[in-house]
Amino acid sequence: xxSTAGAVASLMHAHPSTLTGVFLALAIAAGTxxxxxxxxxxxxxxxxxxxxxxxxATPKAGTPEIDPYTRATYAxxxxxxxxxxxxxxxxxxADDEGRPLTSACTYRVVGPTPAARLWTLSATxxxxxxxxxxxxxxxTSQEVVRLGPEAVDVxxxxxxxAGNWLPTAGLxxxxxxx
Numbered sequence: 001x002x003s004t005a006g007a008v009a010s011l012m013h014a015h016p017s018t019l020t021g022v023f024l025a026l027a028i029a030a031g032t033x034x035x036x037x038x039x040x041x042x043x044x045x046x047x048x049x050x051x052x053x054x055x056x057a058t059p060k061a062g063t064p065e066i067d068p069y070t071r072a073t074y075a076x077x078x079x080x081x082x083x084x085x086x087x088x089x090x091x092x093x094a095d096d097e098g099r100p101l102t103s104a105c106t107y108r109v110v111g112p113t114p115a116a117r118l119w120t121l122s123a124t125x126x127x128x129x130x131x132x133x134x135x136x137x138x139x140t141s142q143e144v145v146r147l148g149p150e151a152v153d154v155x156x157x158x159x160x161x162a163g164n165w166l167p168t169a170g171l172x173x174x175x176x177x178x
Contacts, residue, residue, distance in 0.1 A: 049070075053096060054094055055091065056092070058070050061074065061081035061089075062083040092178075093126055093176075101175065101176065103169060103172065107155070109121060109152070112150045114178065118141050119140070120139065121166065122137055122176070123137070123156050123166040123167070123174055124171075124174070125174070128175065139166065145163060156168060
């Protein structure tokens with residue numbers, strides 16, 4: 001305790017340029033730390049993420065093992081993660097070749113249905129804001145027209161399409177959420 005008090009006292013009587021340097025170093029360190037944290041939170045990437053093709057998931061998001069960055073991302077989005085027993089959210093913000101999804105392009109989500117009693121597929125903005133109210137927002141496992149007993153084919157596009165069509169009109173960038 002005495003040595004700490006002595007260090008504080010000597011710092012208080014330090015030359016003004018020394019104090020300026022200390023405060024500048026603290027400001028740079030705090031700014032860098034806060035900046036890196038802000039850049040990593042809300043990007044829907046990073047610690048605890050699992051990549052499955054174009055889809056990204058956070059399997060531990062609804063468990064006690066959730067990492068602080070994923071917790072902060074959910075808090076920033078104002079969302080609650082699903083408990084692992086309830087399901088898992090998969091997000092695609094890029095196509096299979098890594099290009100960002102846009103409403104100017106047409107995409108097909110084709111393949112076997114998820115092994116779940118209930119699932120949804122929605123097209124949103126990358127910040128998870130819904131599309132316009134006068135259009136379909138999502139398909140559920142109960143209403144999608146299937147190719148066969150286990151496969152679906154959903155077209156995601158800004159222009160109307162026949163069949164299972166998820167509109168993206170009005171969105172520059174698109175995120176698919178299953």
